[in-house]
Amino acid sequence: MIDRTTKHKLRRRYRSRKRQVEGAGIQAEENIEKLFFRRLPRLGDVRRFVFAWLLLFLLLIGGVVAQTRSLERLYQQSGPIPGGTFTEGILGTFTNANPLYATGPVDSAVSHLVFSGLMRYDAQNRLTQDLAEKIEIDTEGSKYTVTLRSDIKWHDGRPVTAEDVLFTYKTIQNPDAKSPLLASWRGITIESPDNRTVVFTLPNSLTAFPHSLTNGIVPKHLLDNVEITQLRSIRFNTGNPVGSGPFKWEAIEVRGENLEDREEQIGLLPYENFHRGAPKLQRFIIRTFRDETRLLDSLKGQELNAAAGLETRPDDIAPGVLQDYNVPLTGEVMAFFKTSQAPLDDLNVRKALIQAINQTEIVTNLGYPVVTAKSPLLASQLGYDKTITQLPFDVDIANKLLDTAGWVRGENGFRSKDGKPLSLRLYSQATTEYSYVTRELQKQWGAIGVDVQV
Numbered sequence: 001m002i003d004r005t006t007k008h009k010l011r012r013r014y015r016s017r018k019r020q021v022e023g024a025g026i027q028a029e030e031n032i033e034k035l036f037f038r039r040l041p042r043l044g045d046v047r048r049f050v051f052a053w054l055l056l057f058l059l060l061i062g063g064v065v066a067q068t069r070s071l072e073r074l075y076q077q078s079g080p081i082p083g084g085t086f087t088e089g090i091l092g093t094f095t096n097a098n099p100l101y102a103t104g105p106v107d108s109a110v111s112h113l114v115f116s117g118l119m120r121y122d123a124q125n126r127l128t129q130d131l132a133e134k135i136e137i138d139t140e141g142s143k144y145t146v147t148l149r150s151d152i153k154w155h156d157g158r159p160v161t162a163e164d165v166l167f168t169y170k171t172i173q174n175p176d177a178k179s180p181l182l183a184s185w186r187g188i189t190i191e192s193p194d195n196r197t198v199v200f201t202l203p204n205s206l207t208a209f210p211h212s213l214t215n216g217i218v219p220k221h222l223l224d225n226v227e228i229t230q231l232r233s234i235r236f237n238t239g240n241p242v243g244s245g246p247f248k249w250e251a252i253e254v255r256g257e258n259l260e261d262r263e264e265q266i267g268l269l270p271y272e273n274f275h276r277g278a279p280k281l282q283r284f285i286i287r288t289f290r291d292e293t294r295l296l297d298s299l300k301g302q303e304l305n306a307a308a309g310l311e312t313r314p315d316d317i318a319p320g321v322l323q324d325y326n327v328p329l330t331g332e333v334m335a336f337f338k339t340s341q342a343p344l345d346d347l348n349v350r351k352a353l354i355q356a357i358n359q360t361e362i363v364t365n366l367g368y369p370v371v372t373a374k375s376p377l378l379a380s381q382l383g384y385d386k387t388i389t390q391l392p393f394d395v396d397i398a399n400k401l402l403d404t405a406g407w408v409r410g411e412n413g414f415r416s417k418d419g420k421p422l423s424l425r426l427y428s429q430a431t432t433e434y435s436y437v438t439r440e441l442q443k444q445w446g447a448i449g450v451d452v453q454v
Contacts, residue, residue: 080280084280084281087303087306088305089306091291093264094252094286095107098231099218100181101179102216103180105308106288112216114245115218115241116243117131117214119135119211130214130276131148131152134146143202144200146199148162153275155242156242161196163195163220168215168220173188176229187203188201216245219242219243222236239252246270246279247271249268250268250283253267269283295307332378333434334373335426342420348404349422352397354390355392358393358444359372362440373390395447399449402422402449407449415449423451426438
């Protein structure tokens with residue numbers, strides 16, 4: 001309980017504080033009126049002075065900001081930081097990481113991350129040394145001497161030597177190994193005078209030979225005792241490959257019970273003793289996809305950091321969401337005729353099919369720049385002859401060739417001969433671009449009376 005005297009004291013103190021607050025409010029109003037509103041009409045007399053100070057203030061602020069941003073370049077720089085997981089989706093299947101057999105997009109991607117070659121392509125697609133410290137060419141251009149780096153090691157810690165290089169290419173040259181690289185290594189002699197030197201002697205001079213040295217080198221100490229005929233199917237290739245590349249094998253996970261929906265996830269870890277410096281990533285994951293739709297769904301769902309193998313950007317993905325990397329390819333897309341079976345065993349039929357193709361119309365609607373192929377070899381490839389070109393587009397000549405060959409057009413628009421229809425089966429990958437090209441070929445060949453089943 002509060003006694004009566006204390007209540008009176010509290011009331012007096014409250015009234016006193018209230019009068020002080022009211023007095024302060026009145027004084028503040030008088031000061032605002034006196035110092036601002038009464039002087040406001042005089043602003044026009046000093047506007048130049050006020051604007052000058054305001055401009056000076058803004059210039060000082062702008063100068064500080066500009067100087068700070070310019071100095072950032074001296075003590076700051078953008079770059080990768082250690083850590084993180086990079087997940088890349090690739091259209092295809094994983095079958096073999098061994099560089100002696102890796103041919104598909106998935107196999108090649110894994111192989112290049114796990115294994116190193118004597119030479120490599122840098123970020124600008126220029127050929128440069130990898131395991132090789134230097135490469136020397138004799139005056140005739142037929143002998144190449146490669147000196148290895150002294151700091152290269154396998155993922156298991158063993159040193160990479162010239163014996164490994166010799167073993168790799170000798171294995172490729174062995175027909176029992178069944179390497180797809182065999183044809184390009186026939187007739188080449190390989191010698192190893194010491195642990196860091198490999199000599200390649202070619203039957204003829206070839207300035208493009210260093211490009212053949214980009215395939216991965218495999219460890220002799222792990223594969224030397226394997227039966228050569230079994231080399232393609234051993235566990236080393238798919239379960240525990242050991243290379244000298246920037247990433248080492250971690251594990252593989254297979255999802256899906258059927259071949260149609262099976263997907264692989266391959267985990268790779270950074271190799272801390274990599275000769276060009278350990279990768280900064282904590283993990284590199286490659287996911288495989290059987291069809292483009294599933295790959296795009298995972299990309300849109302932010303399950304992937306990147307997707308490889310897409311010919312064009314999907315229409316439903318905005319341009320600013322992803323960064324595109326377009327790599328010019330020194331290759332061609334061709335339609336191959338099986339000349340051992342009718343009706344493609346007839347030269348006139350093959351000529352008619354070629355001259356019925358409007359290449360310009362097909363590539364124009366692809367959505368990205370493409371150069372039409374006129375020869376089985378590119379201008380930059382060895383053996384190219386500009387005088388050997390494909391027959392030009394001419395529907396009239398195509399029809400005459402089929403008429404001459406005895407193929408008669410029926411009421412349904414398709415041709416036949418001796419009661420047999422002029423029909424073909426066209427096989428292609430199930431990508432958006434290849435499907436478009438096959439539909440165009442089906443339409444253009446159908447215009448001259450050929451029944452094409454895709």
